[in-house]
Amino acid sequence: MTHNVPNRNWSYPTAIKFGVGRIAELADQCKAAGIAKPLLVTDKALASLPITAQALDILEAADLGRAVFSEVDPNPNEQNMQDGIKVYRAGGHDGVIAFGGGSGLDLGKMIALMAHQRDGLSVWDLEDIDDWYTRADADKIAPVIAVPTTAGTGSEVGRAGVLTNSVTHKKKIIFHPKLMPVVTICDPALTVGMPRFITAGTGMDALAHCLEAYCSPFYHPMSQGIALEGMRLVFENLPQVYDNPNDLDARAHMMSAAAMGAVAFQKGLGAIHSLSHPIGAVYNTHHGTTNAVVMPMVLAFNRSAIEDRIEKAAAYLGIAGGFDGFCAAIMDLRAKLGIPAHLTAMGVEASRLDELTEMALEDPSCGGNPIEMTRENTRALFASCM
Ligand SMILES: NC(=O)c1ccc[n+]([C@@H]2O[C@H](COP(=O)([O-])OP(=O)(O)OC[C@H]3O[C@@H](n4cnc5c(N)ncnc54)[C@H](O)[C@@H]3O)[C@@H](O)[C@H]2O)c1
Numbered sequence: 606m607t608h609n610v611p612n613r614n615w616s617y618p619t620a621i622k623f624g625v626g627r628i629a630e631l632a633d634q635c636k637a638a639g640i641a642k643p644l645l646v647t648d649k650a651l652a653s654l655p656i657t658a659q660a661l662d663i664l665e666a667a668d669l670g671r672a673v674f675s676e677v678d679p680n681p682n683e684q685n686m687q688d689g690i691k692v693y694r695a696g697g698h699d700g701v702i703a704f705g706g707g708s709g710l711d712l713g714k715m716i717a718l719m720a721h722q723r724d725g726l727s728v729w730d731l732e733d734i735d736d737w738y739t740r741a742d743a744d745k746i747a748p749v750i751a752v753p754t755t756a757g758t759g760s761e762v763g764r765a766g767v768l769t770n771s772v773t774h775k776k777k778i779i780f781h782p783k784l785m786p787v788v789t790i791c792d793p794a795l796t797v798g799m800p801r802f803i804t805a806g807t808g809m810d811a812l813a814h815c816l817e818a819y820c821s822p823f824y825h826p827m828s829q830g831i832a833l834e835g836m837r838l839v840f841e842n843l844p845q846v847y848d849n850p851n852d853l854d855a856r857a858h859m860m861s862a863a864a865m866g867a868v869a870f871q872k873g874l875g876a877i878h879s880l881s882h883p884i885g886a887v888y889n890t891h892h893g894t895t896n897a898v899v900m901p902m903v904l905a906f907n908r909s910a911i912e913d914r915i916e917k918a919a920a921y922l923g924i925a926g927g928f929d930g931f932c933a934a935i936m937d938l939r940a941k942l943g944i945p946a947h948l949t950a951m952g953v954e955a956s957r958l959d960e961l962t963e964m965a966l967e968d969p970s971c972g973g974n975p976i977e978m979t980r981e982n983t984r985a986l987f988a989s990c991m
């Protein structure tokens with residue numbers, strides 16, 4: 606596959622080794638991070654794919670072993686984390702390679718966060734609320750090298766992991782400022798084998814991050830700029846990778862957009878994510894795909910607060926028709942990617958909307974929504990997505 610992707614070394618917000626084939630540097634990066642016995646954490650499906658074997662071969666050839674933990678579910682939960690911690694401790698590991706989509710990346714980060722903390726500290730005590738992270742001992746967090754294999758969540762450049770509580774079926778964002786990977790290897794070639802619907806859904810997650818960050822009312826001009834350009838990259842390249850999975854240039858642009866989305870969303874997320882998290886937790890739907898389903902309805906819900914800035918974004922993106930044109934472009938993109946237009950198509954039941962509404966209102970993403978979310982308007986928003 607030919608391409609025009611230059612190799613680059615970026616350090617905003619962590620060191621990013623960006624370029625086709627840079628997975629070859631995995632062992633060197635482990636050594637540079639002081640990791641002699643890495644545990645590669647990924648999900649079950651990825652564990653059987655050649656890209657994972659390739660990564661393990663690179664480690665083994667450098668005498669770093671080929672230890673892997675892959676009992677990671679989509680929307681990973683605390684049981685996956687506990688199982689991984691057992692394997693990590695039993696193997697005497699000294700660092701994690703978080704390898705995968707958001708599920709493998711986040712679970713790898715959770716293992717690194719919790720493997721050496723004192724007994725009695727629960728991962729739920731570290732939810733991204735106020736300064737709860739100070740309950741953890743920052744010095745006991747194991748080093749993480751992140752290797753994304755999807756282009757969507759941006760977890761590779763983030764300090765949080767999303768973990769589902771398998772008892773309450775709630776998705777929680779677990780945060781620690783020192784949970785940032787030491788280094789991230791962004792190799793677009795790793796993403797070419799994604800199933801088509803995962804390419805679509807993860808790409809829409811990157812768009813959701815950029816869009817919600819861009820619309821969030823909080824002051825953060827740097828994030829604003831990154832979010833806007835991230836949206837442009839998605840609009841231009843997501844249809845391209847969907848039609849031509851082997852287009853490495855477009856894959857690289859999507860990988861950038863994913864990382865940019867996660868950098869930008871320190872400005873805030875909003876109702877797309879606060880609706881999508883409970884749906885993912887209750888129905889085990891794919892996160893980015895769920896975001897895409899609710900995206901146009903959330904834009905309409907927020908219209909009075911965001912119309913001006915969406916018009917500016919539309920002008921920058923070359924989309925005619927202002928706010929309505931922008932919404933139409935999102936619906937066109939979603940249709941092109943084969944993503945459903947209604948939550949009912951994902952199995953969401955009208956009988957559970959009250960429960961989902963309560964869960965959405967508890968989600969911290971609510972705080973970044975431009976319009977205040979109340980029980981009434983959130984219930985109505987859910988209903989409009991059915
Ligand atoms: N930490 C964050 O900031 C953050 C942000 C958004 C979402 N998330 C979380 O990330 C998770 C979703 O992550 P995701 O959308 O990347 O999906 P995922 O990690 O669940 O992966 C989806 C599927 O794609 C497969 N896959 C991944 N890469 C592949 C490849 N290169 N080739 C073939 N198959 C591949 C996986 O095996 C899996 O079956 C959710 O739990 C979500 O809540 C986290």
Ligand SMILES: [Fe+2]
Nearest residue numbers: 758810813814
């Ligand atoms: Fe997301």
